[in-house]
Amino acid sequence: MTNLDLYAKTEHLLGIEEATEALYDLYRSELDEYKIKTLLDVGCGRGGFMQRMISDGVKCKGIDLSSVMIEECKAQGLDAECIDVADVEGTYDAIVAIFDVLNFMNKDALVKFLDAISSKLNDDGIFIADINTLYGFSDVAEGTMSAENDKEFLVVDAEFANDELHTQFTLFEKNDNKFIKHQDTIIQYFHKIKTFQNLSGLKLIDKQTFSLYDTEDKTLLIFKKRQ
Numbered sequence: 001m002t003n004l005d006l007y008a009k010t011e012h013l014l015g016i017e018e019a020t021e022a023l024y025d026l027y028r029s030e031l032d033e034y035k036i037k038t039l040l041d042v043g044c045g046r047g048g049f050m051q052r053m054i055s056d057g058v059k060c061k062g063i064d065l066s067s068v069m070i071e072e073c074k075a076q077g078l079d080a081e082c083i084d085v086a087d088v089e090g091t092y093d094a095i096v097a098i099f100d101v102l103n104f105m106n107k108d109a110l111v112k113f114l115d116a117i118s119s120k121l122n123d124d125g126i127f128i129a130d131i132n133t134l135y136g137f138s139d140v141a142e143g144t145m146s147a148e149n150d151k152e153f154l155v156v157d158a159e160f161a162n163d164e165l166h167t168q169f170t171l172f173e174k175n176d177n178k179f180i181k182h183q184d185t186i187i188q189y190f191h192k193i194k195t196f197q198n199l200s201g202l203k204l205i206d207k208q209t210f211s212l213y214d215t216e217d218k219t220l221l222i223f224k225k226r227q
């Protein structure tokens with residue numbers, strides 16, 4: 001199991017449903033202005049945002065590097081693939097990367113990713129993504145939590161230092177009378193806004209810092225494809 005698949009298996013225990021809904025509402029209202037017909041959701045997770053956009057009449061495709069996430073999308077009948085964005089066929093009116101997806105990449109990977117995003121946009125296409133602010137890492141994400149239900153017990157331990165958040169996930173899954181232990185670490189990277197200015201394929205047209213929790217923890221970034 002990859003570290004992203006382990007994240008996928010723990011997500012329902014993290015208590016992020018309300019924050020996810022708030023993010024979906026924000027993206028939906030931003031996209032409303034652009035009257036898009038096609039959408040690519042990169043890092044689509046379980047496909048919740050695609051479900052909402054499909055109900056608004058938008059043709060959606062989702063990709064995610066976790067096969068666990070993609071299988072859940074497919075089980076709902078969504079068009080989803082476990083591939084890198086560089087391998088996506090066709091182009092789209094809009095692309096989104098919702099809930100920290102850009103923070104999963106270090107700077108080099110991020111720059112390549114953003115180049116690939118630009119090549120998958122139609123002329124005048126729009127790309128919207130959110131990133132964690134320093135407060136998002138130090139006040140919200142850092143720390144330890146645990147959660148459990150009848151079949152699972154999860155411990156999450158996150159430390160933020162040198163602009164990197166190292167989060168260790170330890171999941172015990174009950175199987176008959178035994179517990180199976182899964183443990184892995186995900187690294188998330190803080191990115192400065194200047195990383196997103198002067199990109200060759202994308203022009204940053206707006207940025208908004210907002211609070212999902214009690215502090216200014218996220219920045220929404222809106223880009224247009226450069227002509």
Ligand SMILES: C[S@@+](CC[C@H](N)C(=O)[O-])C[C@H]1O[C@@H](n2cnc3c(N)ncnc32)[C@H](O)[C@@H]1O
Pocket residue numbers: 004020042043044045046047048049063064065066069084085097098099100101104105
């Ligand atoms: C915090 S989850 C958010 C999922 C979904 N966007 C949502 O809002 O529910 C981040 C997702 O990004 C995926 N991911 C991380 N890096 C990725 C990449 N380079 N390309 C595609 N998906 C990626 C992870 O597997 C995970 O499903």
